[in-house]
Amino acid sequence: DTTNALDALSQEGLSEEPVQQEKEAVGSGGGAGGGGTWEVAGAERKKNNRRRKTPSRSGDEDEDDEAAEDEEGGVGGGERQREHPFIVTEPGEVARGKKNGLDYLFHLYEQCREFLIQVQNIAKERGEKCPTKVTNQVFRYAKKAGASYINKPKMRHYVHCYALHCLDEEESNTLRRAFKERGENVGAWRQACYKPLVSMAARQGWDIDAIFNSHPRLSIWYVPTKLRQLCHAERSNAVSASACSSSCATIAPPSTF
Amino acid sequence: DTTNALDALSQEGLSEEPVQQEKEAVGSGGGAGGGGTWEVAGAERKKNNRRRKTPSRSGDEDEDDEAAEDEEGGVGGGERQREHPFIVTEPGEVARGKKNGLDYLFHLYEQCREFLIQVQNIAKERGEKCPTKVTNQVFRYAKKAGASYINKPKMRHYVHCYALHCLDEEESNTLRRAFKERGENVGAWRQACYKPLVSMAARQGWDIDAIFNSHPRLSIWYVPTKLRQLCHAERSNAVSASACSSSCATIAPPSTF
DNA sequence: AGAAGGACCAGTGGTCCGTA
DNA sequence: AGAAGGACCAGTGGTCCGTA
Numbered sequence: 001d002t003t004n005a006l007d008a009l010s011q012e013g014l015s016e017e018p019v020q021q022e023k024e025a026v027g028s029g030g031g032a033g034g035g036g037t038w039e040v041a042g043a044e045r046k047k048n049n050r051r052r053k054t055p056s057r058s059g060d061e062d063e064d065d066e067a068a069e070d071e072e073g074g075v076g077g078g079e080r081q082r083e084h085p086f087i088v089t090e091p092g093e094v095a096r097g098k099k100n101g102l103d104y105l106f107h108l109y110e111q112c113r114e115f116l117i118q119v120q121n122i123a124k125e126r127g128e129k130c131p132t133k134v135t136n137q138v139f140r141y142a143k144k145a146g147a148s149y150i151n152k153p154k155m156r157h158y159v160h161c162y163a164l165h166c167l168d169e170e171e172s173n174t175l176r177r178a179f180k181e182r183g184e185n186v187g188a189w190r191q192a193c194y195k196p197l198v199s200m201a202a203r204q205g206w207d208i209d210a211i212f213n214s215h216p217r218l219s220i221w222y223v224p225t226k227l228r229q230l231c232h233a234e235r236s237n238a239v240s241a242s243a244c245s246s247s248c249a250t251i252a253p254p255s256t257f
Numbered sequence: 258d259t260t261n262a263l264d265a266l267s268q269e270g271l272s273e274e275p276v277q278q279e280k281e282a283v284g285s286g287g288g289a290g291g292g293g294t295w296e297v298a299g300a301e302r303k304k305n306n307r308r309r310k311t312p313s314r315s316g317d318e319d320e321d322d323e324a325a326e327d328e329e330g331g332v333g334g335g336e337r338q339r340e341h342p343f344i345v346t347e348p349g350e351v352a353r354g355k356k357n358g359l360d361y362l363f364h365l366y367e368q369c370r371e372f373l374i375q376v377q378n379i380a381k382e383r384g385e386k387c388p389t390k391v392t393n394q395v396f397r398y399a400k401k402a403g404a405s406y407i408n409k410p411k412m413r414h415y416v417h418c419y420a421l422h423c424l425d426e427e428e429s430n431t432l433r434r435a436f437k438e439r440g441e442n443v444g445a446w447r448q449a450c451y452k453p454l455v456s457m458a459a460r461q462g463w464d465i466d467a468i469f470n471s472h473p474r475l476s477i478w479y480v481p482t483k484l485r486q487l488c489h490a491e492r493s494n495a496v497s498a499s500a501c502s503s504s505c506a507t508i509a510p511p512s513t514f
Numbered sequence: 515a516g517a518a519g520g521a522c523c524a525g526t527g528g529t530c531c532g533t534a
Numbered sequence: 535a536g537a538a539g540g541a542c543c544a545g546t547g548g549t550c551c552g553t554a
Contacts, residue, residue: 081534082538127489129480130466136526153529153539187536209387223386225528232384338554339518393546410519410549444516482548 083149086186088179102161102176102189108150109162109221115142115150116220133220160227161193166218167211171196197227198234206235340406343443345436359418359433359446365407366419366478372399372407373477390477417484418450423475424468428453454484455491463492 089101116131116138123130131137134155142150165172175196179189201208208231213219346358373388373395380387388394391412399407422429432453436446458465465488470476 085537127485127492129485151539152527154537156528157538185536222527228384228386235384342517408519409547410521411517413548414518442516479547 083154088176088184088186088189090177090180091173093180105158106162106165108155109159110217111147112138112142112150112155113217113220115145115147133222156222156224158190159221159224160197161190162221163212163218163227164193164197166215167200168196194227194230198230201231202234202238206231340411345433345441345443345446347434347437348430350437362415363419363422365412366416367474368404369395369399369407369412370474370477372402372404390479413479413481415447416478416481417454418447419478420469420475420484421450421454423472424457425453451484451487455487458488459491459495463488 084095084098084100086102086105087095087099089095089103091103093101093103095101095104112134116134119138119141120130136152139150139152139155161172164175172193175192176189179192184192197208197211201211204211208223208228212221212223341352341355341357343359343362344352344356346352346360348360350358350360352358352361369391373391376395376398377387393409396407396409396412418429421432429450432446432449436449441449454465454468458468461468465480465485469478469480
């Protein structure tokens with residue numbers, strides 16, 4: 001367990017304020033370099049979330065880390081609880097205020113990949129079975145390594161957004177600029193990321209698994225259920241439409257988007 | 258749920274008595290042909306095992322199949338409970354008496370593969386995620402299809418024996434003949450199957466996963482924990498022995514076999 | 515004793531919903 | 535209202551151990 005002093009930093013305007021690499025906490029494993037801009041800037045830290053779970057019992061667990069820091073830079077009362085919400089940012093744009101940008105979001109996926117590589121190296125070393133995907137074990141490892149800002153629901157929630165970023169960065173960037181300009185929120189942008197992926201699947205025999213597996217950074221992520229379902233639904237539409245086009249008047253079935 | 262009339266056959270000297278294909282119960286899915294000798298002879302059937310679980314409550318479940326047949330060809334008292342135990346047989350040899358031979362054992366692995374292919378086809382059809390291995394889902398499907406003689410503990414128990422059969426049939430056959438001649442029981446033969454696999458791994462960089470994955474019929478099976486551990490232990494021995502050989506007197510560390 | 519397999523169990527993939 | 539994530543849950547991989 002390597003909780004670290006970095007936790008003492010955090011919070012105000014973090015997206016602007018460069019912070020030392022999260023990686024240092026993890027040590028060995030040889031996570032293949034990674035690097036890039038967000039390796040330096042970016043990450044937020046938090047802890048104490050679990051304290052909500054055992055309210056008002058004080059200090060009979062948690063003996064492994066230092067006393068609770070003053071949270072929120074001295075702003076009284078509430079404890080530091082969550083990551084700042086994401087906002088739609090353009091490529092290269094840093095989020096201001098208590099927000100995180102999309103480059104940071106995608107950086108979290110790269111970090112998970114590095115954690116996976118480390119878990120894989122440890123497993124190989126020990127002759128244990130070796131995960132090929134980002135599993136619960138990897139999330140647990142990330143947490144132990146101090147990356148408490150990484151969690152499964154968040155990462156699963158935005159996988160398809162990261163997929164678009166991997167598979168067609170240009171289209172991904174265009175979408176980000178458009179949604180930022182229109183002042184759309186993250187949820188709307190996230191929804192919009194499905195469509196280009198389904199189109200991509202349409203062009204490649206509807207095999208979304210093959211598409212994920214063809215990309216080395218994406219292949220370590222499970223295909224999200226929703227994306228799989230959308231591809232299936234659109235394929236069915238396409239099939240019935242093409243069957244129809246040879247025999248019926250061409251009326252496109254309603255899209256589920 | 259397609260429990261079938263085949264269940265009415267079964268039992269006495271079944272290994273000698275050809276029985277209709279189990280496959281017929283399963284129907285669609287297009288299990289890639291399979292075929293071969295055990296497709297016709299072979300399989301035993303049973304049911305009623307679950308009745309042991311709800312003793313002395315009679316017939317308020319199980320409404321989906323016919324009344325209990327006379328078990329054991331009229332021999333009174335006990336119900337038909339389990340598959341006959343395996344004995345060590347030579348290649349091509351049919352087990353006599355209330356026993357099953359090793360060709361039949363390996364045939365069960367081929368059957369599981371066919372069930373997997375059917376499960377995969379159904380999953381693809383529905384746009385659901387598609388298993389690449391023989392999972393619980395496949396065992397459940399096999400049971401529903403009437404192959405109640407297939408179960409997870411049995412299949413997992415003998416995976417490495419099947420692996421040897423796949424990867425080096427000649428060596429597997431030699432081992433079977435030797436153990437039959439010596440009158441060894443199945444457990445002893447099963448234990449002996451580990452060693453040639455570990456040697457094989459030694460020759461191929463100790464990567465037992467890669468070895469399993471290189472063979473199309475074997476790649477659908479999880480590498481057994483014990484085999485993985487043996488490979489790891491032997492690798493450690495080999496490494497320390499080779500380190501030793503350049504600096505120490507050559508004393509081979511004790512093998513864990 | 516040797517062996518077959520029901521059934522259990524720890525940890526998984528998946529995501530809901532109480533929270534902020 | 536929009537969003538982050540603790541925590542739950544059904545079904546998994548793995549195999550023990552009561553059974554025959």
